[in-house]
Amino acid sequence: MEAGTALTVPTHIPIPFSKRTTKSEKTPFLSFPLPAFQTRFRTLNLSSPRSSSSSSSADSYKGPKPKRDFLADWVSKNDDVVRTLPIYVGAASLFTVLLNRALSGIAPIADAGSSQSRADLLTLGLAVTNILTGLVWLSIRPKSIMPVDPDGVECKSVCTGLPEVAVNELLWAWESLSDVTCCQSLIIVYESICVLQIGVAAESLLGNGEAVSVDANKLMQGSIYQGVMKSGAQSYLANLSLYPGRSELPFLPSNTQAVILQPLAEKGIAIIGGDTIRGFTSSDQAWITFIGDKLDSTLAKYVKHLPVS
Numbered sequence: 001m002e003a004g005t006a007l008t009v010p011t012h013i014p015i016p017f018s019k020r021t022t023k024s025e026k027t028p029f030l031s032f033p034l035p036a037f038q039t040r041f042r043t044l045n046l047s048s049p050r051s052s053s054s055s056s057s058a059d060s061y062k063g064p065k066p067k068r069d070f071l072a073d074w075v076s077k078n079d080d081v082v083r084t085l086p087i088y089v090g091a092a093s094l095f096t097v098l099l100n101r102a103l104s105g106i107a108p109i110a111d112a113g114s115s116q117s118r119a120d121l122l123t124l125g126l127a128v129t130n131i132l133t134g135l136v137w138l139s140i141r142p143k144s145i146m147p148v149d150p151d152g153v154e155c156k157s158v159c160t161g162l163p164e165v166a167v168n169e170l171l172w173a174w175e176s177l178s179d180v181t182c183c184q185s186l187i188i189v190y191e192s193i194c195v196l197q198i199g200v201a202a203e204s205l206l207g208n209g210e211a212v213s214v215d216a217n218k219l220m221q222g223s224i225y226q227g228v229m230k231s232g233a234q235s236y237l238a239n240l241s242l243y244p245g246r247s248e249l250p251f252l253p254s255n256t257q258a259v260i261l262q263p264l265a266e267k268g269i270a271i272i273g274g275d276t277i278r279g280f281t282s283s284d285q286a287w288i289t290f291i292g293d294k295l296d297s298t299l300a301k302y303v304k305h306l307p308v309s
Contacts, residue, residue, distance in 0.1 A: 083137040090130030097123045147276045150184045150200035152253035155211035159195040162302055169298045170196045173291050181288075182279035183272050185252055188295065189216045190268030191303045199273070200253050212251045222248035228261045228269060234289055235261040238278045249273075262288050264296040267303075 075082050097120050106116055158167055170188065177183040178199065185199035194214040201211035219225055224245045228235050237259040240246050249259065249271065258274040270292055274280055280288075 084134055086130040087134030090127045093123060093127035145277050147182065148255050148257060150253040150275055151255045152200045153203045153209055153211050155197055155201035157197040159193055166298055166302045173295060174198050177272060181284045182274040182276045184275045185273035187214055187251065187271040189219060190264060190299045192216050192220065193303060195299065195303060201251055202253055214251045224248050224261065225269060228263050229266065232263055234285060236280065236285060260288055262292040264292050
């Protein structure tokens with residue numbers, strides 16, 4: 001049959017009942033007429049590419065859409081009002097209780113035997129609690145975390161003597177981390193050699209625009225390196241400014257916000273500096289662990305044949 005011809009379908013379709021039947025009984029059927037517009041298929045023009053697009057637009061998704069939380073949106077847009085609201089509620093409650101005490105003719109002195117006095121004392125306590133809650137909300141505000149511009153100079157230093165395969169592997173790791181995560185600096189020390197220092201580095205004290213080089217031997221003697229090698233697991237310094245051991249990383253920019261220390265087996269370490277406090281997610285940490293394993297398997301083939309520099 002050629003494309004474009006009209007196909008006919010039967011106007012009655014047998015539909016079985018859902019009730020159970022015995023072996024001797026036959027399954028009854030019910031037939032009903034189809035609507036007139038369903039008795040024939042529409043003529044299809046297979047040579048026109050627009051037919052598929054029009055059908056796809058007609059069959060677009062019509063399911064439930066996500067609901068917006070208007071209360072949460074209003075609270076986020078009126079943060080100051082919400083924080084001061086308990087103070088106004090508490091002050092209004094306190095004034096109302098005092099006014100009621102003055103106009104009701106009850107003695108101003110609280111009497112433990114009076115139910116009104118006990119209710120007023122309870123209301124006063126709740127009003128004061130609201131006021132104190134509002135004061136606490138005003139004094140404690142979440143600190144907004146924003147990325148910072150690293151304070152340093154651009155650096156790209158690769159150990160000489162590495163084959164092109166290893167260099168490409170190191171550059172691939174850097175490009176992947178810098179594109180996907182908040183990574184701004186990457187230092188890899190392997191077999192007592194700094195094989196890679198790339199990204200933003202601290203500027204030399206001479207002020208000549210040169211980057212501070214990595215002293216691999218001094219780094220390996222520090223407590224940070226020794227702790228990572230002893231644990232054999234990744235160490236995440238989510239807020240570097242809170243760690244006194246940051247002085248052992250003088251080659252990183254002074255305003256580096258977060259650092260991941262990834263051991264490369266027992267032969268080296270990868271130091272990844274970020275520009276955001278707590279900027280590395282749990283997925284980033286797991287991914288960096290796999291990258292460390294890949295770099296270790298690659299560098300183990302070539303670095304051991306290089307002289308210690």
